[in-house]
Amino acid sequence: MTVKLFLASLFSVLLSIYPCQGDLYESASNLPTSHYDFVVIGGGTAGNVVANRLTENPNFSVLLVEAGPSDSGVFNSTVPLLNAFVQANNTFFSWNYTTTPQAGLNGRSIPYPRGHILGGCSSINNMFYTRGSSEDYDRYANITGDRGWSWNSLQPYIRKNERWTPPADNHNTTGEFNPAVHSSTGINAVSLVGFPQAINSRVIKTTEELNEEFTFNLDMNSGTPLGVGFLQTTIGGGTRSSSATSYLGPEFIRRRNLHVLVNARVTQIISTHSGKDSLAFNTVEFSQGANASRFRVKASKEVILSAGPVNTPSILMHSGIGDSEELAAVGVEPILHLPSVGKNASDQPLLANAWFVNSTDTIDQISRNISLFDEDFQLWNKTKTGPFVDSGGTSHLAMLRLPSNASIFHQFPDPSAGPKSPHFEMVIANGRAPSSALSIGNLITITTNVVSPAARGKVTLASNDPFAPPSLNPGLMSTDYDMFVMQAAVRTAQRFLSAPAWKGYVTTPVGALANVTTDAALESYIRSSASTTWHIAGTAAMSAQNASYGVVNPDLRVKGVSGLRIVDLSVLPFVPSAHPQVAAYIVAERAADMIKAAWV
């Protein structure tokens, strides 16, 4: 044995008995070092993917810094039907944001939860698994001039992410999905819903009775999502599969070259001048709990910013990267003028439409009857079956378009990515999830969402205090186009329920929807009742290498600086026409490959 080899093996023996190597750290004082190859900011949906993939290479050391606590043992996150409890306004696991008063919503401010927990929003979201349309990704490729962002090029990353699993009830899934477009070799569990809802056969009947408008789509994740199909979710074995439970699962978090620090809030990224006039952002500053001291860690290769579409632009701006004038106005010293930071935010408005039904077989029953809640919860706890295995009573989605001759297209260009992409969505639920404090009866809910909005909003700083919430304006319902689509969506939901399949089942609309007889009443109902899906994207958008706007280049490096990349939903210049967590996973999978390739 050569001396070098002997030393290497002695070193690895020492590493294996070193108590703190590779694991979860609650306190920065216990970190064995403050120098890493990579520092990832944000242990959320995308950040955990990057931390996992980079540490596949044993030569890379990675520190992952997360503001929130560990997700382990957090029941309301693990049990799918309890997800609403971690989403409500001001929960222990949220950043507790609220939007600015939304002009399109009669000046209302809307609570805007963001996961403040390992796994980020993937630990608190509704677990819907929707990839979007092939055109969504082809548009990213067109905008950036990088074919690597096209739907076809991204297929390997979709497959690295997805681990298709049987539903919790092990029912025969033939006819509910297309196995050819799924992967069973990825990391994040995906399954069809695992508890049958009583309305399922009526939904399928509607696709037969009103076949032309509501065409059945065997698999909405094939790249062509239009139509009505079975919901797929990031749930495996009846429990939530988040980026924390999957990408930071026990076999990964134990890696010696990965340190995960929780309860650590990044306040800024600090630059040094490297070489001639080149700014290198390579030092990360954070604080922990009530301790006023700030800690610093250094990345010798790259800092990866994955704090999500609200906090990523905030951290950039607190670090002096943004519109110089706007930064100076709130007392932040501008370092790099990049006026697109925080701008062009793209979010999808939501409206929950409900009707009373002539049945007691809806999930409302669970919140109406405490003994039933207990019984069903115990069933989940013992066997991981029953109604608690799913998210909110939904088995089906519809992704739909306005007619191509709709009058609104005389005034507005079509903001969707193309003719195979939806303008709006209907989420069909057998009742209302148990968090709804007030249970008013047995319902059917059809939530209508504008998935390809024209409106744009922004995230700006309200103060130079890194602990103050940013000013968050998602621009909900702020264009006539979005209003037109939402009106069409509500009318479409009404037509859906007018199919013979629902005769004698649906009785009367709930609340203000009952008053909707004219277009003006419909608009007023929307402005007073709509909210958001919480799908914000685009606040640190990628653009072509030589574009006059944008925040990152197609390789996700921040324009004009070195050592800093952004990897989360902020980089997508348009929100995909879907629930966007898969897009965050896909961006992160490709980004990890690009980073690895840059440091071989």
Ligand SMILES: Cc1cc2nc3c(=O)[nH]c(=O)nc-3n(C[C@H](O)[C@H](O)[C@H](O)COP(=O)(O)OP(=O)(O)OC[C@H]3O[C@@H](n4cnc5c(N)ncnc54)[C@H](O)[C@@H]3O)c2cc1C
């Ligand atoms: C209530 C809700 C329901 C949703 N439902 C669905 C759904 O059903 N399906 C779907 O596809 N999408 C859904 N979404 C959207 C989807 O979950 C998000 O778009 C996506 O997960 C965002 O991923 P991300 O990596 O960009 O950010 P995040 O997952 O938010 O990750 C950001 C991470 O960075 C951390 N962080 C932020 N600032 C700092 C800091 N200063 N220091 C250290 N760490 C920091 C955060 O705590 C967080 O862990 C939902 C979102 C919400 C809020």
Ligand SMILES: *[C@@H]1O[C@H](CO)[C@@H](O)[C@H](O)[C@H]1NC(C)=O
């Ligand atoms: C790690 O570094 C060693 C020594 O430089 C090299 O031989 C090896 O290929 C590297 N491993 C990877 C996965 O890059």
Ligand SMILES: *[C@@H]1O[C@H](CO)[C@@H](O)[C@H](O)[C@H]1NC(C)=O
């Ligand atoms: C889940 O959330 C509910 C509502 O906020 C709360 O009462 C309950 O204690 C939480 N359960 C756990 C185990 O944290």
Ligand SMILES: *[C@@H]1O[C@H](CO)[C@@H](O)[C@H](O)[C@H]1NC(C)=O
């Ligand atoms: C959000 O509010 C809850 C309830 O007040 C609190 O426990 C939690 O710490 C808050 N989150 C943050 C990030 O401050």
Ligand SMILES: *[C@@H]1O[C@H](CO)[C@@H](O)[C@H](O)[C@H]1NC(C)=O
């Ligand atoms: C959210 O909670 C905060 C603090 O409890 C409250 O001030 C705010 O009004 C709530 N927002 C909404 C829209 O309910």
Ligand SMILES: *[C@@H]1O[C@H](CO)[C@@H](O)[C@H](O)[C@H]1NC(C)=O
């Ligand atoms: C991308 O660009 C090509 C070539 O200009 C065009 O044919 C195609 O329609 C574009 N696709 C999308 C989704 O923008």
Ligand SMILES: *[C@@H]1O[C@H](CO)[C@@H](O)[C@H](O)[C@H]1NC(C)=O
């Ligand atoms: C599942 O259902 C399909 C069609 O309904 C049937 O052909 C197939 O044999 C069933 N599979 C099993 C394992 O029962």
Ligand SMILES: *[C@@H]1O[C@H](CO)[C@@H](O)[C@H](O)[C@H]1NC(C)=O
């Ligand atoms: C705060 O952090 C510093 C630096 O690690 C440490 O020396 C100090 O003891 C901490 N103070 C408290 C109150 O925890």
Ligand SMILES: *[C@@H]1O[C@H](CO)[C@@H](O)[C@H](O)[C@H]1NC(C)=O
């Ligand atoms: C917003 O995006 C559009 C392209 O969709 C671009 O032309 C514009 O410059 C962007 N605005 C900012 C401030 O980045």
Ligand SMILES: *[C@@H]1O[C@H](CO)[C@@H](O)[C@H](O)[C@H]1NC(C)=O
């Ligand atoms: C509540 O649920 C329990 C358990 O399923 C059931 O025995 C009881 O009859 C229900 N009560 C009502 C009022 O429906």
Ligand SMILES: *[C@@H]1O[C@H](CO)[C@@H](O)[C@H](O)[C@H]1NC(C)=O
């Ligand atoms: C769930 O089951 C475990 C035993 O498997 C038990 O320890 C725990 O108390 C149960 N949880 C609840 C909330 O009943």
Ligand SMILES: *[C@@H]1O[C@H](CO)[C@@H](O)[C@H](O)[C@H]1NC(C)=O
């Ligand atoms: C409710 O359903 C029952 C049969 O299940 C039917 O006899 C009754 O007429 C229905 N009520 C209404 C208001 O449609």
Ligand SMILES: *[C@@H]1O[C@H](CO)[C@@H](O)[C@H](O)[C@H]1NC(C)=O
């Ligand atoms: C329906 O409209 C009437 C008359 O404008 C109004 O009094 C009532 O409050 C409205 N109901 C709801 C639920 O908005």
